[in-house]
Amino acid sequence: MRHSHALRIGPVGFRVGSTWRAPITALRGLYAGYPTLKAEVPDLTVRLYPERPWRRWLRPSVAIGGDFWLPDAAPLPLAQGLLAAEMGMNLQVALGWRRHLLLHCSAVERDGRVLLMSGASGSGKSTLATLLALAGWRFLGDEFAFVALDDGAIHPFPRAASLKNEAVAAVRAAGGMVGPVLAGTPKGTIGYWRPPETAISRMTDAAPPKLLLFPRFGEPERVETMAPSETFVRLTQASTNYVTLGQTGFSALTRLVQTVPALAIGYPDSAAGLALVERLWSAA
Amino acid sequence: MSHAARLLVAALRDPTSVATLGADDWTALLTAARAERLIGTLAHRLDTRAVPPGVARILADAAEGAAQERRAALWEAEMARRALAPLGVPVVLLKGTAFVAAGLDAGQGRSIGDLDILVPRADLPAVEAALLDAGWEWVKDDAYDDAYYRRWMHELPPLIHRDRDRMIDVHHTILPPTARPTPDAAALLADAVPLGNGLSILSPADMIVHAAVHLFGDGDLAGGLRNLWDIDRLLREYDGTDFWAALAARAGHHQLRREVGRAVRLAHDLYATPIPPNWRVRRGADALYRRRLVARDGWGRQPYPFTRLGFYVRSHWLRMPPAMLARHLWVKARRAR
Structure with missing residues (x-):
């Protein structure tokens, strides 16, 4: 071309x-x-x-x-x-892609362990990952978590984060540089946030997952433990290649839900969300 | 012939031809192979120890993808078998699923999408009811499409399974009743070869005839390299003294001598399929078909829009009389806007 x-x-x-x-x-x-x-x-x-x-x-x-x-x-x-x-x-x-199990998740890393956040568009998973990265976590990606098929480690896919609508202002308020911003797209206003240099230079460093969250932005604060069976079903829906991977995908997903605790959380705003994540991470 | 298509055909025909390729050629070859749905076949043909590591990873993905498609296709055939077994009607697997179910070379690494089966026309209502009962649902909710299929096509409107998300095409013959050649559907069923599990596949000669119809009759010859590869593999596997006479007789019986002859010549031309001397009668239009088949560039695009349009119209020409074709294309064009 x-x-x-x-x-x-x-x-x-x-x-x-x-x-x-x-x-x-x-x-x-x-x-x-x-x-x-x-x-x-x-x-x-x-x-x-x-x-x-x-x-x-x-x-x-x-x-x-x-x-x-x-x-x-x-x-x-x-x-x-x-x-x-x-x-x-x-x-x-x-x-x-077939070399990893793909989950629609954002992912950040601290102390060699990964926090995964899964949710539909608007749940806040991109915004939370970006804000956590601005607070010192290593940004692994805001769109897909690449779960290794052999050992379950999360491999970084540090694309530019795509922030939608109010998230642009939220990230700017936290000191993040957002640009370019595209208005009037089918998904509303989209701003791209470029990951920090460490996220790029360490893009081949994988790390094991420690905690999985299903955030819901704009709700009263709540924390609910999710059973592995429920997590499994939700992640099959959040995976783009679970079916095509066949048994390999089943094994990788089964290991993930059996070894990583999962919580559904609600949070009213970004500040509350960040505080809640930090608290749950320390307790996990 | 575009450079990428040339690389693809050469790699399939002679796997050692890739030994000297650089990164750009590999990129073009792999992209064209994906676009032609031949990458699983390529992965099976090439010795992945003798290719660059980045290429080997891509081919390994393709091989695994093909293995998964094979598994899913066989399972889908089994699901159809269970749904239709109580009816006691003959069920013949067609195309890719037939190749893998019978363990034919043509199935090695092949991509397989929908399940295609052939059943007697008289049993269509019972088959349709049994499939709907077992969880398949209509894909087309357009009244024109539905009526068109039922009145004029050689198959039911496509059905999709609500849980497994897989399509089934139920054929009662291999060309639409509107086409000028009229294949003998009863003979296809009568000579089908049982697999031992209640399902059958077409006889060797009929399988080639159907592959030729599939090559020329479907759309604008899109995916033609893959369909022609099927023919190459089938001809090599069935090659023998009696086979070619049987193929000629069968093609004549189904009124498809011209299509089968052309498919055989094109396979010989592109994939060096061994064919008897008396099958090598060259026809002028062969070059045009060849040009259409190898129109795939290193970005996976198909140049020559006018050649493509010509073949699209031609494929329909094969299927229906002119006035009907005009009406059909008019309805399709209006909807496309």
Whole structure:
């Protein structure tokens, strides 16, 4: 393709190609300092291309494609090309990755152990991970937790965190630099937060999980212990490749829920959430 | 031929051809193989100890993915067998599931999506009812599509299982009744080869005939390299003195001599399939088909939009008379907007 960039994020080598220059320039900017692929074969390919030939110039619209494919991925305006690249990378990992069990979780590490946070969009898992990283935890990722199939360790996938709507202000208030910010996307306003240098330089350092939280933002504070069976079922739904991994995925997930305590928590605001996480982490 | 497609065909035909590839060629080859749904096959063909470590990891993923698809396909066939066993009707597995169920070379590393089965047309209502009863549901809720399938197609509208999320295509023959060739569905069923568990597969000659129909009749020849690879493997496995005469006779019986001949020649052309001299009668249009089959670039894209459109129209031409084709494409085009 006319424009492209190939980079490594944790265990994944990506190649992103685009008909337009702008999405690749934005991607290079956001991921400056990440290892680039030289004379290496990328694991996954993302393509950004016009859905119809004239859509390259006329109301340019970015379709998202690649090695693996979903029928109903809607195209985005060119101004949101960076989001298209990010969504493309997520999609390829979600549909194509088999070397780890993938869970929709954010992950941060402290003292060599990992805190996993799972939840739907809006639960606060990205925001909490970002705020914890600003408070000194090591950021492993805000989108996918890569669970090793052999020993259950969590491998970092430190993509830029994608913060939605109020989360942008919350992270800025805590001293985080957020940018670029895209307004009017299908997911509302999205701001990208670039992980600290240690998160990038240590992107191959895995660590075992210690605690799993299911946060719910905007609720009265509560803490409920979850049974391993319930955790198991919820994580099968939070995994993009549990089914395709077959028995290997079952074994990895079973080990996780049997060895890592899981709690469902509610928290009214970020400050309360951070305090609660610190308290539960110390007690775990 | 695009460079990536050339690499892919060469790697499948002669696995040692990859020995000299650099990173860019590997990237193009693997991307094209994924796009053509041939990466599992490639992983099975290549000696992964003789490739760069990054490539070996990707091929190992592909091999595991194919093994999982094989397991899921066989399980799905077993689920259909259990649902249909009480009816006592013959059930013939088709395409990928048939290849892996019978342990054929064509099944090695093959990607398998839907379950395709063939049953007698007279038993369709009972089969449909039994499948719905066992948890399969309609995929298409569009009235035109549903009516179209039931009136004009060689299969029921696709069904999907509500728990396992897997599709089943129930065929009663191998070409739509609207197509000019009329394959003998009763003969397909009568000569099917039992697997011993209540399911069957097509006879060797019929399997090639069906693979040729599948290659030329489905959509715009998309996935053609994979379908042609099936044909190469089947021909090599069934090769023998009596086989070619039986294939010619069978293709004639199903009124598909031209399609089978072309499929055999293309397999010989691209994959060096050994074929008898009297099958090597070249036809002018072969070059056009060849061009379409190898249109896949190193980013997984398909250039030549006009060639593709031509083949899309042509595949429908094979399926239905002109006036009906015009009406069908009109409805599809209006909906696409």
